[in-house]
Amino acid sequence: MARPVNEINAGSMADIAFLLLIFFLVTTTMDTDSGITRKLPPPPPEDMEDIKVKERNIFKVLVNKNDRLLVNGEQGDVRDLRRQAKEFLANKNLKSGAVPEDRPEKKEVDIPLLGGNVWISKGIISLKNDRGTSYDMYIQVQNELAAAIRELRDEMTQDYFGMRFDQLTDEDKIKAIQKAIPVAISEAEPEDIGGK
Numbered sequence: 001m002a003r004p005v006n007e008i009n010a011g012s013m014a015d016i017a018f019l020l021l022i023f024f025l026v027t028t029t030m031d032t033d034s035g036i037t038r039k040l041p042p043p044p045p046e047d048m049e050d051i052k053v054k055e056r057n058i059f060k061v062l063v064n065k066n067d068r069l070l071v072n073g074e075q076g077d078v079r080d081l082r083r084q085a086k087e088f089l090a091n092k093n094l095k096s097g098a099v100p101e102d103r104p105e106k107k108e109v110d111i112p113l114l115g116g117n118v119w120i121s122k123g124i125i126s127l128k129n130d131r132g133t134s135y136d137m138y139i140q141v142q143n144e145l146a147a148a149i150r151e152l153r154d155e156m157t158q159d160y161f162g163m164r165f166d167q168l169t170d171e172d173k174i175k176a177i178q179k180a181i182p183v184a185i186s187e188a189e190p191e192d193i194g195g196k
Contacts, residue, residue, distance in 0.1 A: 053124060054105065054122075056104060056105065057104040057105055057122045057123050057124055058104075058123075058124055058125075058126050059071075059072060059084075059085060059088040059089075059104075059123060059124070059125045059126065060072050060073070060126045060128075061076075061081070061125065061126065061127045061128070061141065061145070062128050062129075063127075063128070063129045063130060063133045063137060063138065063141055064130045064132075064133070065130040065131070065132025065133060066132075067133060067134050067136075067137035069081065069141070071084060078137070078140050078141060078144060081141065081144040081145065081148075082144040082145075082147050082148045082151070083148075085125060085144070085145055085148035085149075086148045086151060086152055088104065088121075088123050088125070089104075089121050089123045089125075089148065089149070089152060089181070089184070090121070090152060104121050104122050104123030104124075105121075105122045106119040106120060106121055106122060107119070107120055107122055108120075109179065109180070111176050111179055111180055112176075113160075113172060113173055113176040114156075114160055114176055114177075114180060115160075118180050120179075120180055120181075120182075121181075121184075123184060124184045124185075124186055125145055125184060125185045125186065126186050126188065127141065127142075127145065127185060127186070127187045127188070128187075128188040128190070129141075129190045130190060131190045133190070145185055146183075146185075149181060149183055149184075149185075150165065152181045153165040153177050153178075153181050154166075156177055156180060156181060157173075157177050160177075161173060165177055
């Protein structure tokens with residue numbers, strides 16, 4: 001006669017598995033993604049016409065799959081990018097719209113908080129990446145371009161209000177500086193140029 005086999009009580013196994021799951025969820029650290037804080041513009045209206053921009057008003061930055069820069073057709077370095085972008089977009093000490101041929105055109109805009117008519121650069125930074133560009137290089141380039149605009153805004157805010165741009169609390173002053181130095185960065189869809 002065969003002996004009856006005792007059954008294993010598995011009722012508490014589910015409880016133990018649940019407690020282990022909770023333990024690992026509570027003790028595990030989650031990596032948080034760091035990104036670029038930039039507000040994306042709204043999509044353009046369906047009936048919007050293409051805007052023609054003169055070649056002299058475009059500061060071209062290309063990044064290839066090997067993380068090398070091409071700035072306005074010449075090999076560049078990410079360490080020089082901020083300075084180059086600032087020089088391109090700078091509108092300091094302009095008393096008229098006349099600018100050299102290698103600089104972007106200017107337009108006169110009425111900004112009462114900045115003393116009336118202010119000459120503003122029509123310059124646009126055009127950024128294009130290869131699909132093989134590393135995330136690190138992409139962030140470095142974005143950071144340098146954003147820093148150039150931030151520094152230009154800080155300099156103008158210092159000249160007019162005696163403080164940095166991020167210290168402004170008056171919404172009208174903030175809008176005036178943003179109007180004088182807009183974030184003019186156009187980013188094209190990455191292409192598979194390098195074949196990576």
